[in-house]
Amino acid sequence: MPVFQATTSAPVNIACIKYWGKRDNTLILPTNSSLSITLSQDHLRSTTTARADPIFSETKLWLNGKEEDIKSGGRLERCLAQLKKMRKERIEDKNPNTPKISEWNLHVASYNNFPTAAGLASSASGFAALTSSIAALYGLNTFTPSEPAVASPSELSLVARLGSGSACRSLFGGFVAWEVGSSLTGEDSLAIQVAPQEHWPTMHALICVVNDAKKGTSSTSGMQRTVETSALLQHRIKDVVPARMKAIEKAIKDKDFDSFARITMADSNQFHAVALDTAPPIFYMNDVSRSIIALVEELNRVSLAKTGHLVAAYTFDAGPNAVIYTEEENVKQIIEIVVRYFPQSDTNPFPDPFKLFAGKQPKAAPLPEGFNEGVAKVWEVGSVKGLIHTRIGDGPRMRGEDEALLGRDGMPKVLA
Amino acid sequence: MPVFQATTSAPVNIACIKYWGKRDNTLILPTNSSLSITLSQDHLRSTTTARADPIFSETKLWLNGKEEDIKSGGRLERCLAQLKKMRKERIEDKNPNTPKISEWNLHVASYNNFPTAAGLASSASGFAALTSSIAALYGLNTFTPSEPAVASPSELSLVARLGSGSACRSLFGGFVAWEVGSSLTGEDSLAIQVAPQEHWPTMHALICVVNDAKKGTSSTSGMQRTVETSALLQHRIKDVVPARMKAIEKAIKDKDFDSFARITMADSNQFHAVALDTAPPIFYMNDVSRSIIALVEELNRVSLAKTGHLVAAYTFDAGPNAVIYTEEENVKQIIEIVVRYFPQSDTNPFPDPFKLFAGKQPKAAPLPEGFNEGVAKVWEVGSVKGLIHTRIGDGPRMRGEDEALLGRDGMPKVLA
Structure with missing residues (x-):
């Protein structure tokens, strides 16, 4: 059989x-x-x-x-x-x-x-x-x-x-x-x-894994509380999001990174704003998250003045981790800035899947000209626990028999 | 003359x-x-x-x-x-x-x-x-x-x-x-x-002066940016605030502390929410501020379960300092909780104008029954730099000649 x-x-x-x-x-x-x-x-x-x-x-x-x-x-x-x-x-x-x-x-x-x-x-x-x-x-x-x-x-x-x-x-x-x-x-x-x-294959993502002292509100109970108590959420639902959906779809179709980035950052901030407008308030970002925002905003400010374009967009889900979207060509510079403010432990090797640092630990590089060094402090090692560099990808994939997680007996091959 | x-x-x-x-x-x-x-x-x-x-x-x-x-x-x-x-x-x-x-x-x-x-x-x-x-x-x-x-x-x-x-x-x-x-x-x-x-003379305030690493956005330029970029502010202006003004005036007239506290905390959070909904986002509260919010929310949760009433309301202006409004009878307990999580330096004497601690440095007391100790961590000394205990007061006062700041020559008596 x-x-x-x-x-x-x-x-x-x-x-x-x-x-x-x-x-x-x-x-x-x-x-x-x-x-x-x-x-x-x-x-x-x-x-x-x-x-x-x-x-x-x-x-x-x-x-x-x-x-x-x-x-x-x-x-x-x-x-x-x-x-x-x-x-x-x-x-x-x-x-x-x-x-x-x-x-x-x-x-x-x-x-x-x-x-x-x-x-x-x-x-x-x-x-x-x-x-x-x-x-x-x-x-x-x-x-x-x-x-x-x-x-x-x-x-x-x-x-x-x-x-x-x-x-x-x-x-x-x-x-x-x-x-x-x-x-x-x-x-x-x-x-x-x-x-x-394939439409925009140069879209890369850098995940900054932020150390969190305590577990935040689960997203299931948090969003429920926002629906019940936020005075601003209804306005977001009715007026803000429908317009943003149209605008970001157009930005994606046009590969217009500036518009994509502006909408992405604004919507991340608005999500955290309605979480804060909840009773009791919900905070997912912490001071480390705020510093990452400050770095990206400053990098964009400098770039906008120099080239007329933005280079990165941060977004935060229901936790303190940052995901920074950027075009492939900018990832190395962004990593160099992040590790300058968030020194990485030597025992925490950076996977470097795109060989930006020859497989070695990324090193801080001089800040771009005009970058205001004081927008964030230099944090202690471990504040950002690690960096994951990845890119846009495809949907579910079929996997071979060799990757099956159940053995011939129908039981898991590896138990916890 | x-x-x-x-x-x-x-x-x-x-x-x-x-x-x-x-x-x-x-x-x-x-x-x-x-x-x-x-x-x-x-x-x-x-x-x-x-x-x-x-x-x-x-x-x-x-x-x-x-x-x-x-x-x-x-x-x-x-x-x-x-x-x-x-x-x-x-x-x-x-x-x-x-x-x-x-x-x-x-x-x-x-x-x-x-x-x-x-x-x-x-x-x-x-x-x-x-x-x-x-x-x-x-x-x-x-x-x-x-x-x-x-x-x-x-x-x-x-x-x-x-x-x-x-x-x-x-x-x-x-x-x-x-x-x-x-x-x-x-x-x-x-x-x-x-x-x-005189209508509500037992209304007291505890100001927690929070150490801030860096100067935030000035309120003048911050509010201007919010007006220009926040998608949520207009809703706050048109719909939320008019209703809240009516509700808090009624709460004040009725000396209804529960309603007063709920509205005060919600409006502080909403102000910081529209600041966050600004491009670039504005943050005035930091992780210390968040911990103070967590303590007040937890104290209120415990009190609500026990007595059906709230005991304190936090509010934050354009900076990380907390102001906690509470009835006179609750101030001592709140100070004891705050100093448990934010130990005070011995060289920073507490003025104690209402003689709650016999003019000495306030000491942490056991937490109220049912209080979840883990809602905040114990911070290092100096995270809250000082506490100012005050109360509701009167309008401008005439001062005597002895308090005049100009000398007989019309020049300041004390120069910087």
């Missing part, structure tokens, strides 16, 4: 127009549209192996080798139910000879190649990998452009959204919009690709 | 509904109404002596003993011109026998009894003291309730406003509103008293 198993990987995405607020907590329907850039799976990814077998006594999930509880009526169960329904209705009911694997229990093992301590939300890549691996197991997606899929990435994004809102955007590569939608049942609140990664 | 000289003092005020944004930069007309509490001059005050003399060759101003430049067409000149006009039209033109001192040059010496390093805005008390001292010199105000004044405090608030917007609120004691007004010439943008200090 054949083994019904598939392994896929899915990328992390970092929003430029932020998702903050749900209009439906169960279906995870947002209060506004959002837009993100998909980051390369060469550097950051969740990999998931899904297997269906009639001998499995129950459906089980292992996350980084540790078995997770599948809550009845929870997010994970809702995702699985949707995928089973798609498999049954679109394949099994139409072709009575296909095996009815939707009736079998599943074993699912998922692994993030980035440590939780990196402070990157793993729920987006995680639920996207879960969705795409089960979809592959069920024959719903093909990963072959020439072969039409039974379920499109946008349809699968509806499933991933049930697991974690921003996961829907990880079903595509490139620049991805999550449409707010208007339906109460959520079928129009899905992800669409605004532009593929 | 008699000496034409008057000395008055004026208080600091700290807003509960914040002023942020001008609709007219010259006349200093605000984009929204604001409301403040006047703090006691027993602890914090600006004192000003004004003298008119035909022998003075020019008008001069000394601030803390240092001569200041009086810019032509500047704020100070506009204040002086208004006061001279009032003197001339209301007194000299009507009583030809009164000396025409409005035609003489002035010597003005002003002194703040709190160090600039305390990070308290001195422009409000400073321009209020300047206005009231010249008004007293010119016979416009009387400081005697039984004797009608030639110019009411609200009329004088129009003059102080020309010097520094928030100075207009320091012309009254107690709870003071600055009406936004609608006139283009500003005659209806004035301060009125919502309630005198």
